[in-house]
Amino acid sequence: MGTADSVLHTERPNLAVVQGQLVEGPVLAAGAEPTLVGWGNLARPGVEVLSEDLRALTAGRVLSRGLGRAYGDSAQPPPGVLEVAGTVLADRILGFDPDTGLMRAEAGLSLHEINRLFIPRGWFPPVTPGTQFVTLGGAVAADVHGKNHHVAGCFGQHVTRLLMRVPDGRVLWCSKTEHPDLFLATIGGMGLTGHVLEVEFRMDRIPSSWIWGETLRVGDIGEYIGLLKQSASEWPMTMGWIDCVSKGRRLGRGVLFRGRWATPDEAPSKLATPFSRLTVPIMLPSWTLNPVTVRAFNAGVYWKPTHRQKPVHWESFFYPLDKVRHWNRAYGRKGFTQYQCVLPDEAGPEAARRFLEVLTSTPGGTSFLCVIKDCGPQSDAMLSFPTRGISIALDIPVRTDTQALVDRLNEATLAEGGRIYLAKDSFTRPDHFRAMEGERLDRFMEVRRRWDPDLRMRSAQSVRVLGDPAGGQDRDI
Amino acid sequence: MGRSLARLMAARGDRLVLLGRDAEQLERSAADLQARSGTDAPVLTAICDLADPSSFAPALSAATEGFGKLDCVVVTAGLFATQDQLEADPELALRLATIDFANTVGFCERARAVLLGGGGGKLCVFSSVAGDRGRKPVVIYGAAKAGLSAYLEGLDHKFRAQGLQTICVKPGFVKTGMTANLQPPPFAGEPDAVAARVLRAIDRGSPVVYAPWIWRWIMLVIRCLPRFVMRRIGF
Structure with a gap:
């Protein structure tokens, strides 16, 4: 079952490249129109394409989606686009330093999995929303907050670096010192500045479980x-x-x-x-x-x-x-x-x-x-x-x-x-x-346009709320 | 599947060597298993590609050198394509039959020698329910897996007395990266639950394990169906 690692290579770069598969586009039951929902169960046309290899998966795609816990249309594709990159199979922990609590992991790792593995060892995420079924990528995109916001702030304030596929296709790291504009627009940016591939953040020591x-x-x-x-x-x-x-x-x-x-x-x-x-x-x-x-x-x-x-x-x-x-x-x-x-x-x-x-x-x-x-x-x-x-x-x-x-x-x-x-x-x-947002939105859009002049990265929500262009396959990269 | 199984093994303290095609991906998976195990025991890696038989011997000797002796070899790798894709592309069909049958047997033969040389052990190989009966949606894939299942059964008959236990895993539909774009049928399994079942089978030395369990009974029925029924149904 499954190739041992990574994707099967194909010559067609725009193909939905999924591990062990030569599938072009989604294979679904005949006649069923595929839909995707947010947690609020409002459906829109959409398909989640999954792969363990986020680099291959995100190439050319307009939006990433984690566990789909955003209530509304944040993780639904814009009208005219069917596919979003589903990150949940990319859930490897790439490094954890028990001296500092610094963790680096792929964007599809969930807080649920982190809790299962790390609470017994005396560590907890610095900030958690009211559900643990969120991915790290989703936690960054929504800049989630929790019961400790008045002392710990949002999740993004504990993120040290992000590995991203930016809209022009490059893969690069950003942080407070490296491409700080991209870093600060991505945290809370609802996935509209690029695909988050890896997240590096600091876990908290806890005295008991x-x-x-x-x-x-x-x-x-x-x-x-x-x-x-x-x-x-x-x-x-x-x-x-x-x-x-x-x-x-x-x-x-x-x-x-x-x-x-x-x-x-x-x-x-x-x-x-x-x-x-x-x-x-x-x-x-x-x-x-x-x-x-x-x-x-x-x-x-x-x-x-x-x-x-x-x-x-x-x-x-x-x-x-x-x-x-x-x-x-x-x-x-x-x-x-x-x-x-x-x-x-x-x-x-x-x-x-x-x-x-x-x-x-x-x-x-x-x-x-x-x-x-x-x-x-x-x-x-x-x-x-x-x-x-x-x-x-x-x-x-x-x-x-x-x-x-x-x-x-x-x-x-x-x-x-x-x-x-x-x-x-x-x-x-x-x-x-x-x-409501005023200048904050202007600043965000300025950075977004700097990295993505054609507004390739979009969601159903960004078309609805930010007035992004809807668009079919001709807009695809 | 391999990832889920390796995580269960790492969690209980087994020492692991990962074999795979891509050095960078292997390093990342090794880092993941090490972080999850919470110990300092290193997870080793070696390059091995089922499409390239010349990689088998070096990979197995690197693995053996790493730990001195291997207790268990697990083979989850394989190639999958739908029947339509295979019919449209004879080269892909040949490649799939080669990788999933001939080369997998070639790898297992070397692993068998290594394990027997160390006094025995376990050889766990992922075949498929597709190999239990010739069926329309898996004519070629199923044929390769049928050959593999027959090989594994023979191996078990011949070498169990010498200490080599062969575990033939027959997964039904499991929601993995391999099947991510297929519509899951009823009784589709989750990788973690399937991995737990496989690990139990490895520990017990069960020669054949269906996962999820219900596929054992589904395939029993399918095997009993007469030909004229199989010709008519799409399953």
Whole structure:
């Protein structure tokens, strides 16, 4: 099975070169139109071409895709192009220095695999999003953030170097000193500056495999924000779930989780090993999540037993939703979108309440889950999402009025001087995005055009939000 | 498949030599296995190409020199192409039959001598369920694998008493780089699960292992079907 290494060589450079295969283009069941989805399950025409050899795979392709956990159209090909380069088979660790924690690996390696291998040895990724099923390439492209953003910043701030295939076809390293413009545009650049082939970054030492954590119940949004900001000075990791279905006095009641790595004395003596997972085996009907079940879930979250400080399993702390594989199927075939914005501190402590009031007063504004996190200062990466303030994330089932809802939320975000997270987005209009990003977007586009004058690297999202040209095979390299 | 299996072996502390065509790729894979094993034990590499029989002897002696003695040789390499591609390109068909049958046997003959010279050991070779019955979608690939499976069975009969255990792996459809652009059929396996099953078979010395397991029963049915049925179905 399979050739021992690398690809089978062919004379045709534009061929989909896949290990052991002479296949031109995808081979699929007759009659089926191939589609690709983001995590929100909104389908578009597309095919993922996989190979263990990223150098061969990315040549001539317009976009890379990792584990497909971006909710919207970030990792879907632009209209007129079918294929994206799937990186997940390229998952080799190329070096790890146990003295410094410096790791170099291929872009398709997932945080899940890193956790499985390195938590027992006392190492953890410096920053992790709410799922471990993301690749390093995806973590760089979205410049992911986690519960520790207020102290550790984004993933990109721990990246030392990137090996990239840039749009003109060259393969080169970039860092803060080598092609710094490319480096800072690529982190958070949603894959639009080139293909990330290898990532070098620094892992964190951890004192145990357990989190010393605490859960607190909070009565309303004002109390929640106050406690979130107050916790930031003592706790490196904070976040919470908010009930955003209840209105009025109860608006924003919820639970706040805070934690830090447990010291060896505090931690149980046994290693915290990964959980086994449940699976949602089939797409559930779209009415599974309706106002009644959403209300029940939110009440359940609020009344979930809280606990005082104690050791918590790292997987339940960082990745509660990873316990159920394919949980996105609960939203059914119509799919869902996530809306995530950051509201800056300058907007004042009441900004979150004003935003949630817009949400609850708009048709379709019932979110299954609402996560509010604290954000530290903005990084140097040009399009990196977080900035000092609070981040609000909502899961919204797609209905006919979802576009209108997202438009209203974007106007509310704009009014507070905030911005949205592209890794979650499916509906934002280009004028809203431009108004939120302003000069940051100009600077990003300037660097992008410097490296890619013809805008070869594109995604469905970049065509929708940045106004990139759609285009068929004639635009291909 | 080879990568998944090697990772399982490295994780439990086995010492490994990787054989392959491309020195740079071998170095990268060796670095990966070493980082995953978390030990200082080096992972060695040697150039070997199933398309080039003159590379077999040097590769095997380099591997033997590295560790003094080999306990187990695993052959996962092979060439795959669809029946349509092979029918359209007779040279490719000849190349596939040569690599997957003649040259693989040639390599195994040298590995057999090395293992027996060291007092025995295990020879694990990836054949395929495609070799269990002549079938329309795998006429040529299946024929090469049928020959390979027959060779491995004979080898096992003849040399098991002398300490050489032969393990013939018959994977069904596994989602690997080789099959990345094919539509997975029902019962397609994940490489890591298949690798775990193969490793267990190696440890036990099972002469034949189907992976995923259900293919054993699927192929039992296929082998029992009369010719007039096989002529009609597309499987």
